Every structure is written in C-alpha cells, then in structure tokens.
C-alpha cells in the first residue's frame with residue numbers, strides 16, 4: 001500500500017458518514033434515556049451477544065452503553081477507516097510509522113520459527129533473525145539460571161538489575177512482577193529507571209557486586225537516564241574491588257545501537273540486539289525481555305510469545321465484529337468520543353498485575369497522545385485517553401468513589417484471573433466477588449426509591465432519610481469491560497498485552513494518527529539539557545520565563561548550600 005493510499009480517507013474521522021451516524025445515535029441514546037441494566041432485562045442473550053473468547057481470554061463488553069445498532073455503526077466506522085487494510089499493511093511490513101519511515105513489526109517478534117508467516121522489511125524476511133537472537137538470549141539465560149555464568153569471584157549470579165526507562169523498563173518490570181511466582185528461586189530481578197539517584201541507591205544498597213548482573217537496556221543507547229544510571233552502576237561495581245576486565249562478566253547491553261554500547265565499554269559479544277522496526281513500547285518481546293527470560297526461563301518466555309502470537313492470529317483472521325482487539329478499541333472510541341468519558345481506569349484484580357496500568361499508560365498515551373493526523377493537519381476529534389488505575393480491591397478503598405458517584409463519566413477495564421493468584425481459595429473467591437460486584441454496581445447503580453426503602457427498613461426518621469437520599473443514590477449506567485484470564489500465566493499474559501497493543505493500533509487508525517512515533521517527548525528533553533547546563537554552571541544565563549527562572553535560582557541556591 002502506498003503512503004498516499006494509506007492516507008486517503010484517513011485524515012479526519014469526524015467527516016466520515018459513520019462518525020456522523022454515531023453522533024446522531026449517541027444523541028438518540030441520550031434522548032431515550034438508554035439504560036444498560038434495562039437492556040439486559042429486555043435481551044436474555046445480551047451477555048453472550050456482547051462477549052468474545054479469543055486466545056484463551058474472555059472479553060465481556062455487555063456492560064457498555066451499547067446496543068446492536070451501536071456496534072453496527074462502530075463496525076461501519078472501522079470499515080470506513082479501513083482498519084483491516086491498515087492492519088494488513090502493518091503485518092506486511094509497510095512503513096506505517098510514516099514520520100520515522102519505519103515498519104512496525106513487533107508481531108514478527110512472536111512469530112513461531114516453524115510454519116511462520118513471513119514479515120518482510122526492505123525485501124528481507126526478519127523472522128529468522130528474530131529467532132537467531134532469541135536463541136542467543138536463551139543460551140545466555142540458561143547459563144545465568146544454571147549458575148554457569150559466573151561473576152568475577154567465581155560465584156553464581158544472584159541478582160539481575162535491568163537499567164532502562166520507558167519501553168526498556170515498564171514491560172519487563174510488569175511481566176517479572178506478574179509472573180513472580182515463576183521466577184528462578186536463586187535469582188532476584190530489580191529495575192532501575194529514574195534519573196533520581198535514589199532509585200539506583202535503593203537497589204544497590206542490598207546487592208553484592210560480585211554476584212550482580214546488570215542489563216543496560218536502551219533502544220537508542222543515548223537516553224540520559226539510562227546512561228547516567230549505567231555509568232554510576234559501573235562505578236559502583238569497580239569500587240567493589242573489580243577491575244575493568246571484570247566488567248564483561250557483569251554488564252550486558254540490549255540495544256539497536258551496537259556502536260554506542262561498544263563506546264560505553266560493552267563488547268558486541270555481550271550485546272543483545274533488536275531492530276528499528278520495534279518501537280520502544282512494543283519491545284518487551286525482543287531482547288528487551290532478557291531480564292524476563294533470565295527470571296522465568298526460555299520455555300516460559302516462549303509461552304509468553306505464544307500467547308501474544310495467538311492474539312495476533314486472532315486479530316488478523318477474526319471478522320471485525322468478533323475481533324477482540326477491534327471491539328475493545330471501538331467501545332473505547334464510543335466511550336471517549338461519543339459519550340464523553342474522560343479517561344480509562346484499568347483495574348486488575350490481581351496484585352501481581354499492579355504494574356499493568358503503568359505499562360498501559362506508556363502503550364496507550366505515548367502511542368495515541370497526538371493532535372495531528374497522518375498528513376499533519378489538526379485533528380477535529382479527541383484522540384488518546386488518559387489511562388490510570390491500581391489493583392482492586394485496593395482501588396475500591398481509594399478512587400472508586402469517583403467512578404461511582406463523580407460527576408464525570410469514566411470507563412473501567414476490570415481484569416481478573418479465574419485461577420488462584422495466591423495460595424488461598426477463599427481470598428481468591430472474595431477477590432472475584434469484589435471485581436464482579438464493582439462492575440455490577442457501576443452499571444445498575446441504586447435508585448432513590450431503593451435507598452429510601454433500605455433506610456426505612458432500619459427505622460430511620462423520614463427527615464433524615466430525605467436528607468441522605470441524594471448522597472446515597474448511585475446513578476449507574478457507567479460503562480465497563482471485564483477481561484477474564486484462565487490463569488495469570490505467561491501465555492495468557494502475552495495474549496493480554498497483545499490485546500491492548502492491537503487495541504491501541506485500531507484506535508490510532510480510527511483517529512487517523514501515527515501511533516508509532518513520540519515526538520511529544522522531545523521538547524522537554526531539549527529544554528532539560530539547557531537547564532541542566534545552567535544549573536551545573538550555577539547561573540541562569542539563558543532566556544527563561546519568570547517562573548522557570550525563579551525555580552532554577554532556588555535550585556542553584558540549594559546546591560550552593562550543599563557545597
């Protein structure tokens with residue numbers, strides 16, 4: 001597909017006839033006072049009609065403010081926006097990242113070696129190179145896990161520290177937490193990302209340099225935070241009595257920039273590579289997952305890839321009406337663009353998935369936080385969504401109040417595992433009860449009459465009842481999805497992550513934006529360099545607004561006091 005064909009008809013979704021029809025449909029829903037709870041009463045098939053099973057996962061989207069017509073209109077929008085064509089272009093290795101002239105082929109990273117689809121970049125199938133690198137990762141991981149890869153004093157590695165940020169941190173960290181029960185008993189994994197020196201201090205404080213392996217993970221190998229942390233980790237290592245020649249036993253790199261890793265002092269034999277067609281926030285499946293593979297082993301890592309691949313296959317082959325990522329994307333568009341939902345709360349009912357919302361923040365907000373279409377013209381619609389959340393049931397005792405009774409509309413994705421996530425069946429039963437109760441409460445709400453009747457039954461005085469009724473009423477009709485995993489395993493986690501990756505892609509196509517660049521992070525990086533030069537010199541010499549100047553002067557004064 002040529003760039004022109006890719007752009008054609010994909011600039012401003014608001015002008016499409018399907019978009020206009022959806023606007024009218026949303027108005028009608030408002031006028032008629034559509035209630036999801038009422039729709040369930042009228043349609044005994046609703047729960048199964050609006051549920052999809054794929055790649056081992058179940059998506060129940062029946063508690064969304066939708067009816068059959070809503071879905072038909074949303075699917076018409078997907079057809080008008082050529083979602084299927086754009087998906088196929090991505091899988092075929094077209095340079096769909098138009099501002100960086102790059103293919104987007106994270107799906108090739110989880111393509112099996114045997115019976116694989118080809119993924120062609122510039123005329124070459126990349127799948128063999130993917131498997132060659134996976135084999136190198138596996139050989140190295142097995143050595144570390146078996147205790148055969150030894151530190152400078154001959155001891156086995158006990159601690160693995162991944163130094164990286166953004167996509168070179170959030171994915172592996174989230175997966176290592178999620179699968180912590182599968183981690184090799186001798187090994188501990190740690191993640192250092194923040195340029196706040198306290199982050200590295202905290203991790204190093206408990207470590208023995210002689211048994212620690214550092215993985216410096218950076219696609220570009222130029223990211224300030226990562227390079228600073230890696231340098232200081234190396235200083236700490238050398239200060240333990242190690243020699244420069246010992247660095248090779250304790251530092252490896254994961255990067256697309258082998259020369260920069262070499263300049264840092266990591267030999268190419270200690271470098272694991274990936275490619276420019278892997279976006280940072282889509283890189284978990286590449287060598288960026290090395291810390292994961294060391295932690296859980298090559299076989300479990302292969303299951304993670306297999307789970308993601310199963311979702312890829314579903315995404316490419318299932319009709320859009322029963323295509324889980326597509327439907328998840330469309331209900332998100334419905335909530336955000338037509339019902340005015342201001343954000344998406346991701347509430348995993350699994351403590352081990354506590355880093356999932358942070359991971360999805362980068363995936364969704366860095367991908368779709370754009371305000372111009374592919375051709376650079378301003379978008380006429382809202383794009384992207386604020387993603388946030390904490391594990392349930394904790395969240396119920398913190399932010400759920402706003403979800404239930406706040407003035408604004410927020411959508412929620414509940415995520416739960418049917419198999420135990422701990423050792424106690426009772427805890428797990430109560431966990432699931434809370435998860436299901438929250439989506440039921442958000443949807444059904446509680447009417448003033450019910451509230452009155454409940455209070456009357458306690459013998460409360462009428463005057464007090466009337467004073468309390470508005471406070472104790474729940475409007476309900478608040479949209480949520482529930483995603484069920486059979487278990488929190490590498491395979492279902494892989495499928496879950498791939499589900500969200502493809503959802504983000506579909507939404508980007510609907511909005512007509514490039515989901516694969518991130519120019520919005522550049523300005524702050526540039527300004528930080530200038531400001532840091534001035535802070536280091538102890539004088540504000542550049543032109544800054546009065547606020548920035550005053551803040552810098554306070555920081556300079558504090559630094560002078562420390563001297």
Ligand code: F6P
Pocket residue numbers: 165166167168217218219220221222223226280281366518521
């Ligand atoms: O600054 C944003 C970003 O480029 C992310 O997209 C990326 O995941 C992160 O920084 C880290 O980049 P790198 O892996 O090149 O260090």
